[in-house]
Amino acid sequence: MPEERIVLRHCDTIDPEDIETYLARGGFKALEKATGAMSPTQVVEEVKGSGLRGRGGAGFPAGVKWELCAGTPAAQRFVICNADEGEVGTFKDRYILERDPFSLIEGIAIAGYAIEARQAFIYLRAEYHHLLGPLSKAIAGIRERGLLRRPDGSELDIQVREGAGAYVCGEETALMESIEGKRGEARYRPPFPPTRGLWGQPTIINNVETLMNIPAIVLNGGGWFSQIGTERSKGTKVFSISGDVRQPGVFELVMGSPLQELLELAAASDTKMVQIGGAAGRVLPGDQIDTPLSFETVLGAGSVIAFDTTRDAVAVVLRNAEFFAEESCGLCSPCREGTLAMVEILTRLSRGEGTDRDLAALEELGRVMMATALCGLGQAAPNCVLDTLQHFRPDYESKIKHLAARG
Ligand SMILES: Cc1cc2nc3c(=O)[nH]c(=O)nc-3n(C[C@H](O)[C@H](O)[C@H](O)COP(=O)(O)O)c2cc1C
Numbered sequence: 001m002p003e004e005r006i007v008l009r010h011c012d013t014i015d016p017e018d019i020e021t022y023l024a025r026g027g028f029k030a031l032e033k034a035t036g037a038m039s040p041t042q043v044v045e046e047v048k049g050s051g052l053r054g055r056g057g058a059g060f061p062a063g064v065k066w067e068l069c070a071g072t073p074a075a076q077r078f079v080i081c082n083a084d085e086g087e088v089g090t091f092k093d094r095y096i097l098e099r100d101p102f103s104l105i106e107g108i109a110i111a112g113y114a115i116e117a118r119q120a121f122i123y124l125r126a127e128y129h130h131l132l133g134p135l136s137k138a139i140a141g142i143r144e145r146g147l148l149r150r151p152d153g154s155e156l157d158i159q160v161r162e163g164a165g166a167y168v169c170g171e172e173t174a175l176m177e178s179i180e181g182k183r184g185e186a187r188y189r190p191p192f193p194p195t196r197g198l199w200g201q202p203t204i205i206n207n208v209e210t211l212m213n214i215p216a217i218v219l220n221g222g223g224w225f226s227q228i229g230t231e232r233s234k235g236t237k238v239f240s241i242s243g244d245v246r247q248p249g250v251f252e253l254v255m256g257s258p259l260q261e262l263l264e265l266a267a268a269s270d271t272k273m274v275q276i277g278g279a280a281g282r283v284l285p286g287d288q289i290d291t292p293l294s295f296e297t298v299l300g301a302g303s304v305i306a307f308d309t310t311r312d313a314v315a316v317v318l319r320n321a322e323f324f325a326e327e328s329c330g331l332c333s334p335c336r337e338g339t340l341a342m343v344e345i346l347t348r349l350s351r352g353e354g355t356d357r358d359l360a361a362l363e364e365l366g367r368v369m370m371a372t373a374l375c376g377l378g379q380a381a382p383n384c385v386l387d388t389l390q391h392f393r394p395d396y397e398s399k400i401k402h403l404a405a406r407g
Helices: 019-024 029-037 040-050 062-070 092-099 101-115 126-144 172-179 208-212 214-220 259-265 313-327 333-350 356-372 376-380 383-391 393-406
Strands: 078-083 119-124 157-162 203-207 236-243 249-254 271-276 282-285 303-308
Touching (some): 040 101, 040 214, 092 208, 101 203, 101 208, 282 383, 313 333
Parallel strands (some): 119 157
16 A cells, blocks of 8 residues: 655755765655656656646546647647635645655656656745745755656756746746736636746646646556545545644645544644635534545635634634735636625625625625636635535624614
């Protein structure tokens, strides 16, 4: 059976600047195997066969994305590693980047070989500026040893680009605008990045954790990887858990593990509700903690925030809504106006000045935003509102009754 810590296997012990230790543990053997014994198409096939799905939130199959990109004729292709990690409560990519940049760089190099790219970018969250130096040193060390050189003499160039602190720039098309030096706003799709991405060229963009899985898949085979997990969620998942827990942290679990296992690892107690997937994620009530964590149920970017029974659902949702109103790029009106309207209604409710009509308006607004917003930001902003209206309606209604009592 595969080792359960596929992604975090080197994270406890490797100094980010100590390439020797990584090499001594078999590091870069996967890249050597890919470039020495496999064609780019075989690498893509192996990743497809693994069933690996993107760990950045949407869960798109990585191999399918790579195949689409590799099959699009072009002068150049690009690999982007999404290290923006802006989702609320997510800090698993930072944990990985701080402890094991080598596996990530190896994953990027394999991706570059598979789609025949000469240029890769790591888009680093602005708040992770402290990682720019160590990451750049790791890349330089690897380049100096010639590890990024391919048998045909070509070499992958990897550059780190820093974000400027906007949540929307984690969205793949806004991120590409940002790398191109433009304002971070989402693009209309299609076309999708694998056929028309950075500077109009085919581009694969993958999350840090997605790429961290690649070396093990190439070394051990896609079949090895797909042995664990659920039918449509293979491998493991890294979670960052915080909120009302005594031991917040980063944990790697086999896909399909019950939420309860994660809550126990983090020593959560009196859990009223759990937000899975950050501000954009879904909210589960405390009596559903036996839910398996997988793409079939709930997952998102890997952030899990627990709220205990002292919390008021409306207060949590209002804070969430304020975040989205602040971070909306303003390009499309459903998101620009919808996030502001949500804050306005939730503020009124919090003050005890809401009416029954406000609850219906929130539901209607949420449905419209989901159906019409340009990108995932506006489409996912209503999740928290709609889920809590379903599971914690008394928290909302108590505020309306309060108004009636005063009147
Ligand atoms: C508003 C918004 C923010 C996002 N932020 C991130 C992020 O910080 N990191 C990330 O990997 N994906 C983020 N995504 C998802 C990306 O658009 C994209 O799906 C992902 O980078 C693809 O990689 P994957 O297939 O490996 O998951 C975000 C999406 C949206 C809509």
